Each structure stands twice: as C-alpha cells, then as structure tokens.
Amino acid sequence: MNVLDFLQEYQAALISLAVAVIGAVKLTSWGRARAEVLDTLVTIIESLGLKEAKAVMAVQERRLSQGAQDALAHAVSKADPKKKPKPLGQRLLGEALRGIIPKR
Numbered sequence: 749m750n751v752l753d754f755l756q757e758y759q760a761a762l763i764s765l766a767v768a769v770i771g772a773v774k775l776t777s778w779g780r781a782r783a784e785v786l787d788t789l790v791t792i793i794e795s796l797g798l799k800e801a802k803a804v805m806a807v808q809e810r811r812l813s814q815g816a817q818d819a820l821a822h823a824v825s826k827a828d829p830k831k832k833p834k835p836l837g838q839r840l841l842g843e844a845l846r847g848i849i850p851k852r
Contacts, residue, residue, distance in 0.1 A: 786823045794827040814846060 755762065793801045809817055822839065825831040834842075 783819060783823070786819060787826055790820075790823040791827040794824070815843070818842065 793805070805820075809820060812820065818839070822833050825833040
C-alpha cells in the first residue's frame, strides 16, 4: 500500500484527526488567554490590597466549578508572595483525574 492509497482510504479519519487537533489547539490558546487575564486580575488585587474585592471573590469562589476554583487558587498563589503554587505535574495529574476521584 503506498501513501496515496493510504490517504484515500483513511481520508475521513485523517480529516477528523486534523479537526480535533485544531480544536484542541484553539481551546488551549483560549484557556491560556483566560488564565493570563485571571492572573493579571489577581495580581492587581493582591498588589493593591483591595480587601473588599478579596471578600467578594471569596464569596463568589464557592459558586465556581472545581476547575475554576483550582485555576483561581493557582492564580492567587502565583500573585501572593506568601503562597507557593502547586507544581505543574501535580496540577496536570489533578486535572486528568478530576471527576474520576472525588475531592475531599
């Protein structure tokens, strides 16, 4: 089987794979942009020491999804010099296991 036969036979699968890869790249860049905005906002709030904003954020945090709460905790730990963010591996493992293992 040569390359042209392979491409013709699996054309639909290859197109689906390409669309999936493009979608994953787009969603990843969108997520990174949102995370960058969140980091910037938290840094501003932490640097200005806005207690009212922190109080409102603490109340709203309870209403967020678990993934959003983790992203917020990571952004706060990056902005606050007293806190240390979780290592990348631990964050990736937590994201991979989210929904499979219940969080206590």
